[in-house]
Amino acid sequence: MIKNISVIGVPMDLGQTRRGVDMGPSAIRYAGIVERIERLGIAVQDEGNIQIGLGERYHTDPETNLKNLKAVAKGNESLAAKVDEVIENGRFPLVLGGDHSIAIGTLAGVAKHYQNLGVIWYDAHGDLNTADTSPSGNIHGMPLAASLGLGHEVLTSIGGYSPKIKPENIVIIGARSLDEGERELIKEKGIKVYTMHEIDRLGMTKVMEETIEYLKSKTDGIHLSLDLDGLDPHDAPGVGTPVIGGISYRESHLAMEMLAEAEVITSAEFVEVNPILDEKNKTATVAVALIGSLLGDKLL
Numbered sequence: 433m434i435k436n437i438s439v440i441g442v443p444m445d446l447g448q449t450r451r452g453v454d455m456g457p458s459a460i461r462y463a464g465i466v467e468r469i470e471r472l473g474i475a476v477q478d479e480g481n482i483q484i485g486l487g488e489r490y491h492t493d494p495e496t497n498l499k500n501l502k503a504v505a506k507g508n509e510s511l512a513a514k515v516d517e518v519i520e521n522g523r524f525p526l527v528l529g530g531d532h533s534i535a536i537g538t539l540a541g542v543a544k545h546y547q548n549l550g551v552i553w554y555d556a557h558g559d560l561n562t563a564d565t566s567p568s569g570n571i572h573g574m575p576l577a578a579s580l581g582l583g584h585e586v587l588t589s590i591g592g593y594s595p596k597i598k599p600e601n602i603v604i605i606g607a608r609s610l611d612e613g614e615r616e617l618i619k620e621k622g623i624k625v626y627t628m629h630e631i632d633r634l635g636m637t638k639v640m641e642e643t644i645e646y647l648k649s650k651t652d653g654i655h656l657s658l659d660l661d662g663l664d665p666h667d668a669p670g671v672g673t674p675v676i677g678g679i680s681y682r683e684s685h686l687a688m689e690m691l692a693e694a695e696v697i698t699s700a701e702f703v704e705v706n707p708i709l710d711e712k713n714k715t716a717t718v719a720v721a722l723i724g725s726l727l728g729d730k731l732l
């Protein structure tokens with residue numbers, strides 16, 4: 433059972449170029465995240481937001497093509513320290529984004545507490561680019577690579593150690609948009625991926641059974657990094673990089689319920705909610721509903 437949750441907002445939008453995703457934490461709070469957790473009888477503390485600097489906004493490094501590197505790194509260092517402190521105090525960190533570059537800081541704070549941290553990466557994308565392979569220079573397309581110790585040193589060294597995770601402890605679920613370099617890396621490192629093809633073929637029940645089985649035996653904690661663009665844009669329209677043909681709202685609920693039943697998740701983040709691109713805060717509302725299921729909410 434998950435108890436004593438700390439909610440940490442990260443108003444980060446510098447890992448990509450569409451405005452508004454910095455308002456994600458506000459949108460999720462407005463959709464009632466704290467009340468939702470309280471209704472489950474779980475003690476929750478809202479730790480407020482990590483400060484994200486405005487400096488260097490829209491700066492592209494001419495050499496590496498990385499966008500806003502310094503400001504992204506600085507925010508992630510603060511986040512890593514906060515997540516570390518929360519776990520140190522015996523609490524469960526629930527991180528709200530913000531673009532997915534914040535997973536670098538979350539994982540930096542989480543992984544030092546585990547020998548073998550498992551990661552479930554629920555996403556339309558692999559986020560396995562480095563400066564060399566990225567088509568965009570957007571750091572939100574790089575956090576999983578950076579956590580593996582791949583890419584620019586400023587990103588891999590966040591939290592003061594590297595790597596944070598091992599390729600065999602990762603499961604990507606929902607992938608349907610991978611760049612060439614990401615595909616190569618997945619093959620080279622043997623990273624387990626359930627693309628939409630496998631989800632269609634096996635069904636979400638089997639995908640989650642296999643995922644839990646695969647990670648449970650060899651890890652001592654599992655972090656869930658859920659990018660709302662893993663869901664179909666019909667169910668989660670408020671995201672910056674939507675890809676059609678995604679995981680449904682129902683399948684996502686099932687996935688969260690199965691994780692709750694298995695009692696395997698030790699930290700979580702919900703990212704890429706952009707209320708400016710949303711329809712009446714639908715995506716933040718979906719995030720709150722999914723978090724409810726992840727924390728064990730059942731109808732009966």
Ligand SMILES: NC(=[NH2+])NCCC[C@H](N)C(=O)O
Nearest residue numbers: 532557561568570572573673
């Ligand atoms: N977290 C995300 N939404 N990432 C999208 C990444 C898109 C693309 N692969 C890139 O590197 O730019």
Ligand SMILES: [Mn+2]
Nearest residue numbers: 556557659661
């Ligand atoms: Mn994504």
Ligand SMILES: [Mn+2]
Nearest residue numbers: 532555559659
């Ligand atoms: Mn992502």
